Amino acid sequence: MQTHLERFIRFLAAEKGLSTAYQLSVRQTLEEFARFLETEDTGLAQAGIDTLSAFLRHLQDRGIDRSSMRVEMVHLRIFFRWLAGTGILEKDPSAFLEMPRQGLSLPHVLDQKTVSNLLESIDVQDIPLGCRDRALLEMIYACGMRVSEIINCKLESFDKDEAFVRVLGKGDKTRLVPIGRSALDALQMYLEKGRPKLVRTGTKNHIFLTVRGRPLTRERVRQILR
Structure with a gap:
């Protein structure tokens, strides 16, 4: 070995x-x-x-x-x-192999069933915002990523073939995070159908964008969750 x-x-x-x-x-x-x-x-x-x-x-x-x-x-x-x-x-x-969850980045009072209901309540046919929000929350939940890590993820950080995303965390430490099947499917749908509709002139290469083509902020993510 x-x-x-x-x-x-x-x-x-x-x-x-x-x-x-x-x-x-x-x-x-x-x-x-x-x-x-x-x-x-x-x-x-x-x-x-x-x-x-x-x-x-x-x-x-x-x-x-x-x-x-x-x-x-x-x-x-x-x-x-x-x-x-x-x-x-x-x-x-x-x-x-089912890995132990790191813990929910959403409010900890939500149990798994409640979170599943939350995710399923999002209309993924609502292009581009519904599929964006589903991918966003799937990534936060399934990957155990911080909101700051999610909003700073860029296209070149995502490896579709290997189903990993490269994350820059606290202390500028880089790590690879595996993406589960449900989150991967949601992310790919967003990248194929949703994100292209959000891109504007001058848009940067962040994965998650606002309706104006700008990177999502922490406050906007909180608003989406609410």
Whole structure:
């Protein structure tokens, strides 16, 4: 696994342009996973969803909190998606792993059913604003992203093929965030049908735009949610 790990880290640096700190964080996760595979006497090619679930339980047993576990599983999903994409593995077992949610960026009193009702209440056939708002809230909820991160996302940050978005967070730290199927579908619909109708002369390359073609603000996102 070490050879693949080194190739992957070079991929993050050269092709994704991710920071040294992020590379180190990913390396630490993958090295810990490699040690786990050794204790389980399992090779990388044999690692399936059961192995990943066992690793998650291993992290829980060590007392790692949900937020930290999510970060480690994001690193693994990026790694396995790369392994499958380069043909090293035939399939990506992490695609079927349900990751622990980081927590809702919407008011915490809303439970999952309420949030689902909120998302479903948005008319995605309302082009462009309905499909924009659905994509916006799907991304906030499913990806665990801060509002400031969402409104600053740009087109070049979105990798459609790999279903990831590059996020610049606190302390100017860059990370890759996987996009779930529902959020990905909503985002693609918005980019194909909604955003082109919002673009104006001088519009920048931010993903989410106002009716005047400007980047959304934090206050506007709060208004949309209300």
